[in-house]
Amino acid sequence: MVFILCLLAGCSICWFNTVCYVLCIKHFQANRALALSLTVSFNGVSAALYTLIANAINPNDDTIYLFLNALVPLSTSGVALIPVLRQPPIQSLPADATRRDSIIFLCLNILAVITGLYLLLLNSLSSHVSKVWMLLVGALFLLILPLCLPGIAYAREWARRNFPSRFPSDNSSTFNLGLG
Template sequence: MSFSSSSSSSLQWLSLVATIWLQIFNGPNTDFPVYSSELKDLKSISQVGINFLAFASDAGKLFGWFSGLAAIYLPPWSVAATGAALGLLGYGLQFLLLDHPKFSYAHIFALTAVAGNGICWINTACYLVCIKNFAADSRRVAVGLSTSYVGLSAKVFTVMTGAIFYRKSHHKAKHYLLLNSIAPVLVSLIVAPFMRFILPCKSVSNLSLGFIAMFTITLATGISAIIGTIGSTSQGFFAREYPLSLGILLASPLVVPVAMKFKHAMEETLRNEKENRIHDLDDAETGEIIEDLQVKEEDDDKEESEGVGGVQILRKVDFWLYFSSYLFSATLGLVFLNNLGQIAESRGLPREETSTLVSLSSSFGFFGRLFPFLIDYYSSK
């Protein structure tokens, strides 16, 4: 896999926006609590069976290492497209066959696992683009910004379902399965041209301005998600115009690469005017300077690209700390979220309220993902 020859900061930020849009729609499994009760009644599934279906998506992620192997030989856009295709297969067949009498619990479990594996492929593509397209001191923030938007997936899917199928109160399960299957595919087709490797921009000022703008947009999006969820039961602004306003906020990160492109064009114009007023440097001296810079950049890139093998990583304390935090904390949260629909029903709440609870947990989960990277970015400075 090779890097694009372009080192424009606008392309760098455009690739980050592409990963953000992919991650927004890369959590279709998070809306499972909204329609799990209906699925339970429709297919006569026990509560234990519902719990196992919630686990099915994670079971598919056990084979996520296939995406890592594929990424060695395939460009990132094709890795993301493969993940979207697996989601289309997993959720699309459930949508088509859900009402069929011979469509059993085993089929639902297997297809949910296939869709869960597709999530890993999109994650891998997004991680690689962020890591390759940003320098070592800023790639963690880029990855954090991108992955934080996964927390909004359930919120986005509930808003989309409410906006598209607002006149149809029945068959909620089929509505969510339909959107879960086609939304990631459509987004992957849109962002495919920008899911590629480029030479990372080393300009500190451009990176600082870009991240400040990104964090501002991200915080505004999260606040809007919470306010919109709290007001979702009203029949005024939130019921009609809110989906459009949320869509504008989700598209607003595109402002950063556009602004960087404009800034780069202005700098080029000023540089050309300045060069017309000064003498050219000696060609030989300039060639030596350029050659030294190229050698230095190659050494830096070589140092940054050194990886850790699969056996070596098992010997690192950081790996086991990361593993333990997922095993004993994050997974417990997933158990709660996956059963949120059943919890709401057991408390006597109508099923219509479940989407509100899922949206609210999704919105706060978005901030939970974002704040550690926000703190890391400013503390590292």
């Protein structure tokens, strides 16, 4: 059983990483390095996250980690298969969209470093069950936070297009994040 679970984990992780690399190279030609570094930086987070989840569920049972390591990548790969197969055609982006994407990728890489440091430095505190749950909630928050950044940038762009009089022009002296 251990061999089958390790085989499932290894194959699904390798497949998923390869697909992520190919998609980054194919779809983010102007920001290829930033996209690949973001993908690589989150590869190492899964082991620390599995440890936190296993310790939160039952710190005395080592099989939970093995099941998480085998089933999460496999199920994630299955869910990701649909969008991978239904890819839109590649389109070149205008210069301002490429600049906006560069800023988003830079912010996402900073969040990835913060998440990695959080999991690395605070994981040693996971001896108490109450602290494990607090660390797990914090880690999940840091992992969900990057999903919000592109949404905020596109919502701001949509609002600027649909409500132009409510937002200052780009020539004004207000603070501008460079996202729009």
